[in-house]
Amino acid sequence: MKSFMKKNSPIDITSNDSELVWPILDPIADVKALISWGLTEIPVIGRLLSMLLGLLWPRTDEDIWNEIVKGVEKLINEELDAAVYSEIKSHLPGLQEVITIFLKTVKAGDVSVISAQFIACNTVFTATSSIFQNPDYEWILVPLFGVFAQLHISLLRESVEHGKEWGWSEKLYQEYITITKTTIANYVNYLERASENYKSTLINYAPNSPGQHMTDIFNYWNKYETLKTLYIKDVQEILKHMDPVIYKLPLHFIDFDFDDVFTPALGTADDFDLTCQSMAEWTKVVYSKPLSTMSKIYVEYFDGLPRILDISYEDKMGPRMWNNKNKRVNVVNIIADRENGVEKQIVKLPKKNQKENFPLISADVKIGSIPTLINLNASNGEKFAICRRDVGTQKLQTYSVKGRRLTTLNMWTLSHFYSDVLGCVIFGFSFEVSVLDSNIEHLNFITSLNDNVIHSEFFKSLSSSEQNDIQDKRNIFWEYIMNIRS
Incomplete structure (x- = not known):
């Protein structure tokens, strides 16, 4: 496979490189499904972040971020520049650490410590965002940026839902509502710019005629439209529904308008x-x-x-x-x-x-x-x-x-x-x-901050061996969180 070029190269409709690899194994589908599901649930402090931590940094040998990159590479038949990904990867442990410490403080329950750790966590995310917005590789990095953006806004929503419980003044609370709205708008606009910038590289190569079979124009643009839907429009739709003023949780699935x-x-x-x-x-x-x-x-x-x-x-x-x-x-x-x-x-x-x-x-x-x-x-x-x-x-x-x-x-x-x-x-x-309901139920059990989850109907529905297995995974997950140095 070719390596990624700056801003990527135009689609060649005479080349196999213009074809997506079917079936499409969207590597960020689980993240999108989890967050859209989370927005339909009654907000519980730390729940969505805890599940995202379990999904993106599982306590196994899996490297989910690397799997996302490999999945994108396979889908579009290109390779990500190693130096670019290396820089991003060097910042991932920092994101993992601040989320983990935040969840540890939430579990402990001291609201003053929770508030301070939230602010520290948001500071790290804000400082890291530019790493995912490399202007020379913006189209290629869009899927990773989309994961980062959803993770960051999930964090900011914690302050919107629970800031008053942390003893915040009305002024500070309103300040973080504004920060959340502004960050959502910035991320949505960045995704749109990345899409339009890439589209501009394709226009000059687009066929002027649909051809004898009346399919050339549609098929030329279909790869771009597919990737735009999966990595830009889907994420924009989720981010827009995380707006703390326009949308009050819980939402309903019918509230979303994802493209096909x-x-x-x-x-x-x-x-x-x-x-x-x-x-x-x-x-x-x-x-x-x-x-x-x-x-x-x-x-x-x-x-x-x-x-x-x-x-x-x-x-x-x-x-x-x-x-x-x-x-x-x-x-x-x-x-x-x-x-x-x-x-x-x-x-x-x-x-x-x-x-x-x-x-x-x-x-x-x-x-x-x-x-x-x-x-x-x-x-x-x-x-x-x-x-x-x-x-x-x-x-x-x-x-x-x-x-x-x-x-x-x-x-x-x-x-x-x-x-x-x-x-x-x-x-x-x-x-x-709904295609991820089973995964979500398992992840919710493993990462739940509520120890009473062992009495849930889901846990009772499992066989004895399944209960032992998922309980072991839960113990490993929370042992890691509670033992991290704050």
């Missing part, structure tokens, strides 16, 4: 008929962000491939059209002049449940000039075939995104050359916090 992540346009859309032209100039994302999962799919096939593919959602729970909050549809069709098939089938899909709003996790796809096999995969292991002319020589590719679930198909054109069947599809994945 999309695959490239898979296949070809050469026969861009009048229906297509009335919708867009080339293949684009029309449907996104449903409130609930697909409920059923009506398919009419010709020789195993779909001519009609109607995806239904619960009433008023379907995807937005053109990302318009006020325009949702209950049924999504292939965007093309309608052509009847021969074989007919109704595919019933898993319903949402208490654990999952979106039970579909991935799609297995074979692509030649057009899709020849599409299986939708559910979290319970079920597979649902909607495109079934399996060509053995074609590579089977799985499309999924860690921290997100499969929620939409944007389907374009019927291919006249291949007997008027589906020509092109874009799969969409929506943010789903």
